[in-house]
Each structure stands twice: as structure tokens, then as C-alpha cells.
Amino acid sequence: MPANGSLDCVPVPKRSRLAGLAAWGPKLTERPFTTLEIDVMRATSGKPITPTWGDAVVSPHRNMSPTLELTYNPAVFNVADIPAAMRIILTPEGVPTEQRWRLETPYVADLIGKEIEITPNTLLIDYGCGIGRIAKELIARHGCRVIGVDISPSMRALAVTYVQSDRFFTCPPQMLDAMINRGVTVDAAISIWVLQHCVFPDEDIARLRGALKTAGRLFILNNDDRAVPTIERGWVSDGLDIKTMLSRDFVLQTEGRPALEHTSGAIAELTFWASFQKRG
Numbered sequence: 001m002p003a004n005g006s007l008d009c010v011p012v013p014k015r016s017r018l019a020g021l022a023a024w025g026p027k028l029t030e031r032p033f034t035t036l037e038i039d040v041m042r043a044t045s046g047k048p049i050t051p052t053w054g055d056a057v058v059s060p061h062r063n064m065s066p067t068l069e070l071t072y073n074p075a076v077f078n079v080a081d082i083p084a085a086m087r088i089i090l091t092p093e094g095v096p097t098e099q100r101w102r103l104e105t106p107y108v109a110d111l112i113g114k115e116i117e118i119t120p121n122t123l124l125i126d127y128g129c130g131i132g133r134i135a136k137e138l139i140a141r142h143g144c145r146v147i148g149v150d151i152s153p154s155m156r157a158l159a160v161t162y163v164q165s166d167r168f169f170t171c172p173p174q175m176l177d178a179m180i181n182r183g184v185t186v187d188a189a190i191s192i193w194v195l196q197h198c199v200f201p202d203e204d205i206a207r208l209r210g211a212l213k214t215a216g217r218l219f220i221l222n223n224d225d226r227a228v229p230t231i232e233r234g235w236v237s238d239g240l241d242i243k244t245m246l247s248r249d250f251v252l253q254t255e256g257r258p259a260l261e262h263t264s265g266a267i268a269e270l271t272f273w274a275s276f277q278k279r280g
């Protein structure tokens with residue numbers, strides 16, 4: 001599934017809903033919660049974690065949990081080379097990374113192609129592009145142009161090498177904001193295994209909305225539940241419902257679960273894809 005690698009990001013089990021906030025550290029996937037942890041979860045249920053970039057608190061105006069402060073850890077997405085990037089982008093979920101890469105990439109590109117009309121004239125955003133796995137496939141199939149947006153400088157740098165196309169460039173979200181503020185719009189956007197990891201997904205969703213032209217299409221592939229990387233607890237769910245959040249700015253067009261024959265049982269059960277159209 002989405003990001004993890006050595007930290008073992010896994011789909012958040014449905015039982016985590018009972019606790020309101022589920023936390024995972026490395027290799028804790030199947031470990032039952034202790035009473036203390038459940039108390040902490042109850043105490044923090046529904047409240048955002050306290051995210052920081054390094055030492056600086058990002059949004060001190062947001063409600064902070066009085067009992068549990070977690071530090072957002074985007075460094076999990078810093079990788080040294082393409083093999084390391086692949087391991088954190090598609091973690092082995094009962095299926096090795098290499099096999100997932102080979103089977104899921106064309107399958108996801110098929111899904112996107114069915115939901116979004118893509119021509120050589122199309123400009124689209126791959127939000128959280130990683131090393132450009134899907135961007136590369138879409139450019140090869142449709143000859144479109146892709147702006148890969150990612151918070152990780154190393155992913156962005158590796159993406160240029162991996163995609164190797166003049167129809168592709170990468171930038172951080174802040175550069176996309178600058179382009180949006182100057183009136184740039186795109187025809188469509190995709191975001192694959194990303195929104196579950198975003199610390200303030202309302203900001204990412206607003207950015208996607210701002211970047212899309214009127215009635216522009218958006219394709220999402222995501223965990224049902226959240227997996228925000230933290231220093232103290234590894235991957236954490238804050239209980240936010242990404243599909244519901246998206247539905248405020250976008251009209252749901254089609255949705256489904258990844259087909260079992262193209263992925264693993266866990267992914268087919270605990271993740272969704274959905275296509276949207278920007279609200280007018």
C-alpha cells in the first residue's frame with residue numbers, strides 16, 4: 001500500500017474506528033492496544049494531531065490535544081534512490097513491491113483512463129507523484145503533460161530521472177500555490193495513495209480544487225482510513241474521512257474498490273478509488 005517501508009504502513013484495520021484514533025509504530029500491525037493506549041486514543045478522539053515541521057508548529061491556531069501531541073514526520077518520504085522510493089511507495093502487502101508495481105500500475109492507469117478523458121492536449125496534476133510511477137504511464141499511453149507535485153525533495157528529484165520526459169516536471173505544493181495564484185489551471189488531477197498521509201488534507205483538497213478548471217476531473221486512490229506519519233507513533237489515523245471531505249468540493253462520479261486480481265486482498269478490502277468532478 002501506500003507509503004511505509006521500514007515503518008510498516010498498513011491499511012488501518014476497521015476495528016480502529018472503535019478507538020477513534022489508532023496509532024501504529026514499527027511492526028505493531030497486529031499488536032492489540034494496551035489499556036493506556038486506548039485511554040489516550042479516547043482522550044484524543046476526533047482531535048487533530050499536533051503537526052510540526054522540524055521544530056516549528058505548523059498551525060498553532062488549530063485545536064491541540066491536551067493529552068497527546070504527535071509530531072508530523074514527512075521525513076518518511078525522504079529516500080536515497082529509486083529502489084528505496086519504490087519500497088515506500090508500494091509496500092509489500094502480501095504481494096512484493098516489484099509485483100505490485102508491475103501489476104497495479106497499468107491497472108490504475110486503466111481506471112484513470114476510463115474516468116478521465118486524456119489526450120495529448122491534456123495538462124494534469126499528479127498530486128503526491130512520488131517518483132512519477134503513474135505520470136510516466138499516463139504520458140506513455142496518452143502523450144499528455146503532467147505536473148508532478150510532491151512534498152519530498154528527493155521524490156521530486158528522482159521523478160525527473162524516472163519519468164524522463166519533456167512532458168513532465170515536478171514542484172512542491174507551494175510552487176503550485178504560486179501558479180494557481182497567477183491563474184494557472186489544469187484539466188484534471190490524480191492523487192494516488194497520498195491524501196491518507198496528508199497532515200491537513202483540507203489544505204491539499206483546497207489546493208486541488210484551486211488548480212482544476214471548471215468541471216475538471218479528479219481521480220483518487222486511497223486508504224479508507226488515515227495513515228499520517230508521526231515521529232512518536234509511526235502511522236496514525238485521526239479518523240478523518242477523505243471521501244466525505246472531497247465531496248464538499250467535488251461531485252462524486254464513480255467509485256469502487258481495486259479489483260482483487262490486480263492487487264492483494266488487504267488492498268482490495270481496505271482501500272477505494274473514486275472519480276470526482278469539481279463543483280461549479
Ligand SMILES: C[S@@+](CC[C@H](N)C(=O)[O-])C[C@H]1O[C@@H](n2cnc3c(N)ncnc32)[C@H](O)[C@@H]1O
Nearest residue numbers: 002003077128129130133150151152192193198
Ligand atoms: C505512497 S507515495 C505515492 C506516490 C505516487 N502517487 C504513486 O502512487 O506511485 C505518497 C507520496 O505522497 C507524497 N506526499 C505526502 N503528503 C503530501 C502532501 N501534503 N502534498 C504533496 N505530496 C505529499 C509523499 O512525499 C510521497 O511521495
